[in-house]
Amino acid sequence: MTIRNNRATSSASALEPLLQQAHDYALEYIGSIDSRPVYPEASDIANLGLFDEPFPESPCDASELLALLHRNGSPATVTQTGGRYFGFVNGAVHPAALAAKWLADVWDQNPALYVMSPVVSQLEHVCERWLNELFELPNNTALGLVGGSSISILCGLAAARNELLRRLHWDVNANGLFGAPQLRVVIGEQAHATVFKALSLLGLGRERVEIVPTDEQGRMLIDEFPTLDHRCLVIAQAGNVNSGAFDPFNEICDRANSANAWVHVDGAFGLWAGASRSTYHLYSGASKADSWSVDAHKTLNAPYDCGIILCRHREALVSAMQATASYIQWSENRDGMLYTPDMSRRARAVELWATLKSLGKNGIASLVEQLCARANEFADKLRDQGFQILNDVVFNQVLVACDRARLTESTLENIQLSGECWCGGTVWQEQPVIRISVCSWRTTRGDVDRAVSAFVAARSRAQSAQSRENKT
Numbered sequence: 001m002t003i004r005n006n007r008a009t010s011s012a013s014a015l016e017p018l019l020q021q022a023h024d025y026a027l028e029y030i031g032s033i034d035s036r037p038v039y040p041e042a043s044d045i046a047n048l049g050l051f052d053e054p055f056p057e058s059p060c061d062a063s064e065l066l067a068l069l070h071r072n073g074s075p076a077t078v079t080q081t082g083g084r085y086f087g088f089v090n091g092a093v094h095p096a097a098l099a100a101k102w103l104a105d106v107w108d109q110n111p112a113l114y115v116m117s118p119v120v121s122q123l124e125h126v127c128e129r130w131l132n133e134l135f136e137l138p139n140n141t142a143l144g145l146v147g148g149s150s151i152s153i154l155c156g157l158a159a160a161r162n163e164l165l166r167r168l169h170w171d172v173n174a175n176g177l178f179g180a181p182q183l184r185v186v187i188g189e190q191a192h193a194t195v196f197k198a199l200s201l202l203g204l205g206r207e208r209v210e211i212v213p214t215d216e217q218g219r220m221l222i223d224e225f226p227t228l229d230h231r232c233l234v235i236a237q238a239g240n241v242n243s244g245a246f247d248p249f250n251e252i253c254d255r256a257n258s259a260n261a262w263v264h265v266d267g268a269f270g271l272w273a274g275a276s277r278s279t280y281h282l283y284s285g286a287s288k289a290d291s292w293s294v295d296a297h298k299t300l301n302a303p304y305d306c307g308i309i310l311c312r313h314r315e316a317l318v319s320a321m322q323a324t325a326s327y328i329q330w331s332e333n334r335d336g337m338l339y340t341p342d343m344s345r346r347a348r349a350v351e352l353w354a355t356l357k358s359l360g361k362n363g364i365a366s367l368v369e370q371l372c373a374r375a376n377e378f379a380d381k382l383r384d385q386g387f388q389i390l391n392d393v394v395f396n397q398v399l400v401a402c403d404r405a406r407l408t409e410s411t412l413e414n415i416q417l418s419g420e421c422w423c424g425g426t427v428w429q430e431q432p433v434i435r436i437s438v439c440s441w442r443t444t445r446g447d448v449d450r451a452v453s454a455f456v457a458a459r460s461r462a463q464s465a466q467s468r469e470n471k472t
């Protein structure tokens with residue numbers, strides 16, 4: 001059928017003014033992105049107390065509610081959709097993806113089963129095919145769409161656990177881990193916190209791991225690997241969350257593959273290095289792994305929440321995620337819940353498909369190259385201003401320090417208060433550092449210049465304050 005525009009229907013007439021109101025607020029917000037503070041001011045945060053009212057007894061007018069949300073909520077948002085938010089590794093949002101998501105929000109589809117949403121099933125299928133091609137993965141690599149890498153890592157490690165145990169003639173779904181053959185988990189010293197969380201959720205134990213020491217950039221040292229065997233689950237990383245460094249995948253995967261071990265690659269933001277010729281050397285060898293987790297909401301700039309699990313062994317992923325009930329109606333087509341821990345979930349495929357389609361392979365490559373180029377400019381300009389750059393800037397991450405630890409800490413505090421840009425902090429090689437992640441498609445050279453000026457001003461203020469303290 002074709003959809004006719006019939007605004008007289010009652011549901012449309014009730015919705016139309018509300019959607020129009022939301023649309024007006026959205027445009028007002030978007031228009032303010034470049035001029036608003038990157039981090040909300042204290043008074044705007046204090047205003048959030050207004051939301052903390054007693055649970056209303058009676059209904060509230062939807063238009064009033066929207067007005068309240070915009071008046072008190074919008075000013076207290078963190079402007080991560082702009083060009084000068086460099087916190088964590090938070091991506092901005094690509095216009096085509098946002099618009100497609102709006103439309104899909106109106107659809108409100110549940111892609112658990114094909115029969116619930118043929119269109120989303122088809123878009124998931126297309127995303128699977130395209131990402132297999134982009135990352136040069138084996139034919140028939142399975143894709144599941146989840147909330148983020150925390151869950152996609154969980155899915156990858158669950159598939160690994162089930163498959164390694166199945167090969168040892170143990171059905172972990174049926175019998176759990178009690179009395180199961182012992183698996184070995186081999187992991188880099190700098191693995192992400194969410195990897196340890198997944199290990200603990202899966203009964204593999206966050207402390208029962210064999211830790212491989214890393215070099216000064218955080219890369220696993222191949223010469224320090226234990227001897228691998230068919231009971232090993234090896235977890236490697238594409239993009240160290242601080243330095244952006246990549247583990248040596250060729251060596252790791254070759255060793256693991258000849259031992260029949262399983263390799264999972266945590267590539268939350270770094271897997272996208274595989275999409276560009278200029279960063280491909282970082283990714284090289286990663287396609288030889290068994291499973292990969294990657295976020296679309298970081299480097300790719302799809303909206304939150306969009307995490308992806310990719311698994312070479314389709315059956316292993318499906319078996320780890322399996323659920324059965326008499327009312328479930330499986331189809332010949334793609335049933336999304338086969339690949340995720342969820343049954344009901346959002347139609348994430350819509351915005352993932354929209355981002356991939358609107359950029360195309362060349363656009364994704366350019367986006368990756370642009371983020372890396374801005375990170376390098378940032379590093380060079382900060383170095384020129386006398387800051388120390390502590391990592392090799394191979395991707396989009398930059399670690400910055402001042403001459404003294406206390407100066408670094410106060411400079412970071414001043415940056416966070418400036419409203420000009422926002423960065424987080426971390427500890428790197430036992431010293432406090434400022435952590436920059438260039439993760440927004442909107443970040444221009446001008447944004448980098450403004451941020452560098454903010455760094456310099458923040459350091460001057462910190463220096464003056466500290467020299468006043470020293471005098472008293």
Ligand SMILES: *Cc1c(COP(=O)(O)O)cnc(C)c1O
Pocket residue numbers: 089147148149150151192194195239240241266267268269295307
């Ligand atoms: C962000 C990140 C995660 C966690 O991803 P979420 O999408 O926040 O759940 C895991 N690993 C790495 C390397 C990350 O950068």
